Amino acid sequence: xxxxxxxxxxxxxxxxxxLTYVGFRRHQFGIGGLVFWEIVWLALVLVSxxxxxxxxxxxxxxxxxLLDLAxxxxxxxxxxxxxxxxxxxxxxxxxxxxxxxxxxLAELPTTGAARLQSEGPATSA
Amino acid sequence: MxxxxxxxxxAHNEAGRIRxxxxxxxxxxxxxxxxxxxxxxxxxxxxxxAAAKHGGAVVLRHRVNLGVGAALHTGTEAAIRLGADIIVxxxxxGQHPPADLPRLVQPLLDGDVATSAIRQFARPMPWLFxxxxxxxxxxxxxxxxxxxxxxQCAYRAFWARAWPDLRWQSSDYxxxxxxxxxxxxGGIRWTLVPIQTVYHDRYKGTGISDGIRILRxxxxxxxxx
Numbered sequence: 001x002x003x004x005x006x007x008x009x010x011x012x013x014x015x016x017x018x019l020t021y022v023g024f025r026r027h028q029f030g031i032g033g034l035v036f037w038e039i040v041w042l043a044l045v046l047v048s049x050x051x052x053x054x055x056x057x058x059x060x061x062x063x064x065x066l067l068d069l070a071x072x073x074x075x076x077x078x079x080x081x082x083x084x085x086x087x088x089x090x091x092x093x094x095x096x097x098x099x100x101x102x103x104x105l106a107e108l109p110t111t112g113a114a115r116l117q118s119e120g121p122a123t124s125a
Numbered sequence: 126m127x128x129x130x131x132x133x134x135x136a137h138n139e140a141g142r143i144r145x146x147x148x149x150x151x152x153x154x155x156x157x158x159x160x161x162x163x164x165x166x167x168x169x170x171x172x173x174x175a176a177a178k179h180g181g182a183v184v185l186r187h188r189v190n191l192g193v194g195a196a197l198h199t200g201t202e203a204a205i206r207l208g209a210d211i212i213v214x215x216x217x218x219g220q221h222p223p224a225d226l227p228r229l230v231q232p233l234l235d236g237d238v239a240t241s242a243i244r245q246f247a248r249p250m251p252w253l254f255x256x257x258x259x260x261x262x263x264x265x266x267x268x269x270x271x272x273x274x275x276x277q278c279a280y281r282a283f284w285a286r287a288w289p290d291l292r293w294q295s296s297d298y299x300x301x302x303x304x305x306x307x308x309x310x311g312g313i314r315w316t317l318v319p320i321q322t323v324y325h326d327r328y329k330g331t332g333i334s335d336g337i338r339i340l341r342x343x344x345x346x347x348x349x350x
Contacts, residue, residue: 096189096191097191097195097296100187100188100189100191100195101187101191101195101198101199101202103188104165104185104186104187104188104199104203105185105199105202105203105206107184107185107186108183108185108203108206108207109183115207115208116129116130116131116158116159116161116207116208116209116210
């Protein structure tokens, strides 16, 4: 009987592959995103099903099992994705703020009673 | 020259108070020419903008709530575009007494560049509020040698020409500290003006998470030129 961790990893990989496909069908990302993420989930499924042939690779990289190696790689990928998401959110926030502020300033009356003018000759303050 | 004055008021869901705040602002002040009141309706859903317009203010609207720093940024740019010589920042909830306005502006007419109000930290303010404000002032002093006992009070006045040295990026409550740090680096000295302290139970200002964010930003600004 395979270890529980392998079974859970397999189920997780299959579920994420399906959700990625659903996301693609809903136009949440393009074909590039679909291919990238399906490769990631497929690789996860593979290492959980057939761990043995890859054992030399795991040993060479200092991991006890290939699944351990996959977990380390997953953490690296997750950190990268988190960083990229952070950068994207910051950029979107700045753009949104700029847009909202530009729209607000466009409402400013350019003539009329709201205009201010100093009275008398201009001097330095 | 008789300088003109723009009072910039950021407002988020303050329909109940904004009209009385606007009504309490003096129509005339010694040494000041025209006065305009600008309200930035920061994504309100309670008719704040309409109430402010009724109160005679120039109203600009943020379609979504961006935060007090962003609203004051928009309002200050609007004031400058309208030709204001002196700009005052004031809260919409009545915690910055309009009666203190002449005292805040007078040092500018006497030759100062910028003035900042300071409150008395005492009960009935919550202890956490008092501690938080004092702590941030202490950290600001330690990091920047900037002596202001109330770094979070946004009731401030400055000449429009000082704007390039003040222009903050923070859209949240950190703008008050950023304004001080930037002006400090630009060589601007703030004249401190004690004001009457008004504290409402329905306080919507800086909370614990804001305080932590401001602290983080203070350290970041210290480490970056």
